[in-house]
Amino acid sequence: MAGSTYGKIFQITTWGESHGAALGVVVDGCPAGLPLCTDDIQIYLDRRKPGQSKITTMRREADQVELLSGLFEGRTTGTPISMMIRNTSQRSADYGEIANCYRPGHADYTFDAKYGFRDYRGGGRSSGRETAGRVAGGAVAAKLLREFGITITAYTLSIGPVKIDRSKFDPDAVLTTPTGMPDPDASAMAEAYLADCMKNYDSAGGVIECIIDGVPAGLGDPVFEKLDANLSKAIMSIGAVKAVEIGDGTEVSARQGSQNNDPFRMKDGQVTKTTNHAGGILGGISDGSPIILRAYVKPTPSIFSPQQTVNRQGEEIELAIKGRHDPVIVPRAVVVVECMAALTVADALLLNAAARLDHLKKIYGR
Amino acid sequence: MAGSTYGKIFQITTWGESHGAALGVVVDGCPAGLPLCTDDIQIYLDRRKPGQSKITTMRREADQVELLSGLFEGRTTGTPISMMIRNTSQRSADYGEIANCYRPGHADYTFDAKYGFRDYRGGGRSSGRETAGRVAGGAVAAKLLREFGITITAYTLSIGPVKIDRSKFDPDAVLTTPTGMPDPDASAMAEAYLADCMKNYDSAGGVIECIIDGVPAGLGDPVFEKLDANLSKAIMSIGAVKAVEIGDGTEVSARQGSQNNDPFRMKDGQVTKTTNHAGGILGGISDGSPIILRAYVKPTPSIFSPQQTVNRQGEEIELAIKGRHDPVIVPRAVVVVECMAALTVADALLLNAAARLDHLKKIYGR
Amino acid sequence: MAGSTYGKIFQITTWGESHGAALGVVVDGCPAGLPLCTDDIQIYLDRRKPGQSKITTMRREADQVELLSGLFEGRTTGTPISMMIRNTSQRSADYGEIANCYRPGHADYTFDAKYGFRDYRGGGRSSGRETAGRVAGGAVAAKLLREFGITITAYTLSIGPVKIDRSKFDPDAVLTTPTGMPDPDASAMAEAYLADCMKNYDSAGGVIECIIDGVPAGLGDPVFEKLDANLSKAIMSIGAVKAVEIGDGTEVSARQGSQNNDPFRMKDGQVTKTTNHAGGILGGISDGSPIILRAYVKPTPSIFSPQQTVNRQGEEIELAIKGRHDPVIVPRAVVVVECMAALTVADALLLNAAARLDHLKKIYGR
Amino acid sequence: MAGSTYGKIFQITTWGESHGAALGVVVDGCPAGLPLCTDDIQIYLDRRKPGQSKITTMRREADQVELLSGLFEGRTTGTPISMMIRNTSQRSADYGEIANCYRPGHADYTFDAKYGFRDYRGGGRSSGRETAGRVAGGAVAAKLLREFGITITAYTLSIGPVKIDRSKFDPDAVLTTPTGMPDPDASAMAEAYLADCMKNYDSAGGVIECIIDGVPAGLGDPVFEKLDANLSKAIMSIGAVKAVEIGDGTEVSARQGSQNNDPFRMKDGQVTKTTNHAGGILGGISDGSPIILRAYVKPTPSIFSPQQTVNRQGEEIELAIKGRHDPVIVPRAVVVVECMAALTVADALLLNAAARLDHLKKIYGR
DSSP, X not given: OOOSEEOSSSEEEEEEOTTSSEEEEEEEOOOBTOBOOHHHHHHHHHHHOSSSSTTSOSOOOOOOEEEOSSEETTEEOSSOEXXXXXXXXXXXXXXXXXXXXXXXXXXXXXXXXXXXXXXXXXXXXXSGGGHHHHHHHHHHHHHHHHTTTOEEEEEEEEETTEEOOGGGOOTTHHHHSTTOOSOHHHHHHHHHHHHHHHHTTOOBOEEEEEEEEOOOTTOBOSSTTOHHHHHHHHHHTSTTEEEEEETTGXXXXXXXXXXXXXXXXXXXXXXXXXXXXTTXXXXXXXXXXXXXXXXXXXXXXXXXXXXXXXBTTSOEEEEXXXXXOOSBSHHHHHXXXXXXXXXXXXXXXXXXXXXXXXXXXXXXXX | OOOSEEOSSSEEEEEEOTTSSEEEEEEEOOOBXXXXXXXXXXXXXXXXXXXXXXXXXXXXXXXXXXXXXXXXXXXXXXXXXXXEEEOOOOOGGGGGGGTTBOOTXXXXXXXXXXXXXXXXXXXXXXXGGGHHHHHHHHHHHHHHHHTTTOEEXXXXXXXXXXXXXXXXXXXXXXXXSTTOOSOHHHHXXXXXXXXXXXXXXXXBOEEXXXXXXXXXXXXXXXXXXXXXXXXXXXXXXXXXXXXXEETTGGGGGGSBHHHHOOOEEEETTEEEESOOTTTTEETTEXXXXXXXXXXXXXXXXXXXXXXXXXXXXXXXXXXXXXXXXOSBSHHHHXXXXXXXXXXXXXXXXXXXXXXXXXXXXXXHTO | OOOSEEOSSSEEEEEEOTTSSEEEEEEEOOOBTOBOOHHHHHXXXXXXXXXXXXXXXXXXXXXXXXXOSSEETTEEOSSOEEEEEEOOOOOGGGGGGGTTBOOTTSSHHHHHHHHSSOOOGGGGGGSGGXXXXXXXXXXXXXXXXXXXXXXXXXXEEEETTEEOOGGGOOTTHHHHSTTOOSOHHHHHHHHHHHHHHHHTTOOBOEEEEEEEEOOOTTOBOSSTTOHHHHHHHHHHTSTTEEEEEETTGGGGGGSBHXXXXXXXXXXXXXXXESOOTTTTEETTEEOSSOEEEEEEEOOOSOOSSOEEEEBTTSOEEEEOOOSOOOSBSHHHHHHHHHHHHXXXXXXXXXXXXXXXXXXXXXXXXX | OOOSEEOSSSEXXXXXXXXXXEEEEEEEOOOBTOBOOHHHHHHHHHHHOSSSSTXXXXXXXXXXXXXXXXXXXXXXXXXXXXXXXXXXXXXXXXXXXXXXXXXXXXXXXXXXXXXXXXXXXXXXXXXXXGHHHHHHHHHHHHHHHHTTTOEEEEEEEEETTEEOOGGGOOXXXXXXXXXXXXXXXXHHHHHHHHHHHHHTTOOBOEEEEEEEEOOOTTOBOSSTTOHHHHHHHHXXXXXXXXXXXXXXXXXXXXXXXXXXXXXXXXETTEXXXXXXXXXXXXXXEEOSSOEEEEEEEOOOSOOSSXXXXXXXXXXXXXXXXXXXXXXXXXXXXXXXXXHHHHHHHHHHHHHGGGSBHHHHHHHHTO
């Protein structure tokens, strides 16, 4: 199956494995005329790059993007934008030991079940490195959205048991703390917790929150292509995410309607809501309030303590994983969440252009 | 946008509004040769039908399905299966009052923002009645899956604050309690809670759990078309769902890897897992364990107590909704969750047929 | 495979067999706000209807369309438009004889090869009746295009050896001659030729030409989604069509570049071409000139003279087809060509709305 | 719009411009387990490569493919196969003159109309160089098809007025004559004709025929996804093709049914046809006979004699094109036709795997 393409008219196709020659993405359907340069992409990739602190894998990759097509004189031409990142730090030897066994919590067994064999080096296609392509593509989407006043910010809400204190929310800290937490105190506590995990050859999970601001009311669709449905798919397609919430999410199930409905009021001549339990989406369509979502991320399955498992021959064995692994995926996944959200909203923005006869007449001058 | 089609090769297209002449679905891509009759569909629709207890809307609809195409001598022919349900109990007069105002928690405002106007009668296309088409289509998918030993069971896990006691799990109760709870005691408590809500002109939410049993290892895809990503989209596309979990869901974010990884062992010559925190999916691909998911449903937004809102003219008003509304959506949504899961797994099953050269050679006799 | 859906964002899904209960179409993705009524559809269906002259099948079908969804107060709502036509003149007994044999030139054998069995009554899904759904859907597309000044006219260019005389072109005759020829003299000759064919238990083919006028320059796409590529697929998907030409078509292969290039000139401040060998499309994108295409239609394969063939048991037999069949498909296929062209151009018009940043800014008021 | 992807489950996405850094393709959906190496691709690319004779452009490109992903130990893994070709012979200076004017027969004007501006260097995305990606992708499809006994052969049928003599058909000559004609005598005449064209600063068109052998009966679909409809789109999406025929093509329109129907007979226990006017497809589905199609190619629009045209400022000018251009596109387009056919049939082969319940049961062991 062709499962490496995302989006309906703003579309990305990612390719590449952890230990292949390179990874990349083709962005197709980006409107013509968008100013774009390598820096617009690199700044996003740098946020995902490994080896930036002691709580990420020691694998060092420059993750330098090469822009191969789709631009002319600094603007997009409306044709495919191809981007490539060479792999430079493949140490396949690290992975020889796992060629023959199924790591718990990983896709080794399911790949073999599906395809009959697998590229076992570094997880192959199911490695987190695949997200480099998503981030490069998402950076283009984010640039496009900013032209329409739409901005997206994701950050770490919790790592293991450590949660941010919302009263101390500092947006600048997202990019400066190693955890991606917008609360330096919580971040310090999370780092201590992670140090502990690593000492015990263990790993941690966490939660990422994402705010999409400035989305005009009217994006999305009322049935299968609901904006929240597409956001859920986008976020759940990131490896290790096991739950997705929109707005108040799981909490709404225990509420009564009178508590959960957001009253409409007028503000500056605009329809607005006095609360935002819905998280900016009603009936699958954006309502003009900020869109809020959360991704729940499982602890890194690669742990150094010994685990029970089986090998390809069907023998029960004990496995102690070696190699270079993030003790927590969350900080590096923050920008991936942001990018998958950007891709989803960009596609909705473009699709919505054809939703109304009066809008089409504006374009075609009728 | 064409947003009423779901699935890649096992595909449904639903159509119809709450107060139009009829609703329906076209199922396209169902393999030829599947035995199918009206009863296979009707039994699913009857589970969704309103007016069956005092905790569902008093609107009475026979919801009798008419099978219009795609069958010959009791089997599917491989061509589109069209099914239609006539609306019989439209009382549009009930909705005249809301033609001009935006009900909190509903899609009235977002429809107007998107399309410029809307069919306000009974919520039009965003009414829960649209799910009749999904259920008719899902019934076909479920029938197909049973040919491969795959069964799907959903049930109510909680309503408001009332949760089932898993130690009292009684699968038969799902179809006999008015709440869809597999625990008659909890169900009785939930009914009492709902009676209270109704007395206070209020409504309730809840949680639905779904178990997909018998899925062979290997279905799904490693990147954007992850089986859990598609399940999330499918479930989140059901109106009122605000969160989706796979396996242990939100809980995994606070765990350590050693607690969350499921060890592999051998059982009867098969690779198996001794626990199932992952909920049957690893790296986006089924692992042979039961697939487990949960949908968190918001309280019915239609409540009879007065609410603050605005009208189309931008005036702030107070609104007390009239009409016929379910005090809780959950019991009738159980079968919708089941059907959206069935559609998703059926599509994955079909797509997977082309994943391996050796499988294709079996079909083409090479 | 789900092969009954056409279009990317203006999308139709047809369903139904020749001898089932009904046929129909779901139009999804039509912009909101388009005035539409049953008559807009019926007028197109009436042009396709059988039994209107002695050169079409004697099967009498009212082909009365029922509009089931997607409209409110006389305008499209942006949600799926479902349309159904009941079959009223099924005489399955006529087809009992062919249940077991493979008619030459028909899809009987290939259906069995693909699906293992088939609905043999009247050709089932591969009957020309399937095009009723296309015509109903195409009527909506044509209505939409007229809002943008785009009109589509198809007509019969030739039947068997009889061609129209372009110097006598009379557009009104298309709807008044039984052949669909815009030249009453040629039409009379064609009728005589067909009478001869019928007397000899034989059938005829022909050519349909289609002109799409008023298409703004810029619709289509430069690579796989070229406007001419999509038109070719659309036209070739009509049963019995064996060749498609754009502009001067096959003739260009024998020309030199200096003869075939269309010079650009200015006219009323607009870029225009002094000739139109290209048929209105350059590099896959409309150039503002009329789009011209031709469909070559094979003779009706159902003939009453005896033919050699085989049956399902693999026995060689002789077959003389009975039943009611058009001696030529062309006159009734004219409106089908028109409708498939309309659907293709409407989709291109909608998709193009998102092609440029400056156009999108017009819609979103940036 | 995302128009650079072709195929439903065997899918290619091409990218790159004539004068950008590189061109490439991502093949997604290829089944796992197919033996594949760089040579399998290079041998196809070498057939398309420019600069191989005096009748192709003098631009010299090594067109060396780099295989970047999707392979492990010499076999496809089921994940995307990314391939890249660096451009090495860009001489943008040649194109400075056309930056501001619209070449007749080219997409310059339509690109500006669609996107507002364009990468004018060498035709940008609408250059014939884009087909390098198609050929690399098609080579993978062709390799896959050979595993199922399906082979594809295309060749030049005519150039200008010079046609091959079918009685002298020599399949080996296709790869040895500079024209791609399977008839060395005709090829010599065509070369003489082309020399004449070049002397007169003019260019030529021609016809390509393609035979797809070994296709099992049953591939394709009865409605919109007819195998001939998809082949037509595939072939018409190649720049400069203006007509497509299946089987006897345009000729069938003047025949009677008794002449055009292919009788079925038994041969070696198989259903077969005694003639093949239909070109191997009945009702959109392959019938087991060879599939035959023809593409009519217009003369190269780039000619050196002066032409009337306009510039971006709307001034009427005279243009004499310079640069390096093929006097005829046909010989290099032969392999492109072959590859587009291969991609189309491969997709149909994979999609058909899910068409029947009994076939699916073979895969899943039920």
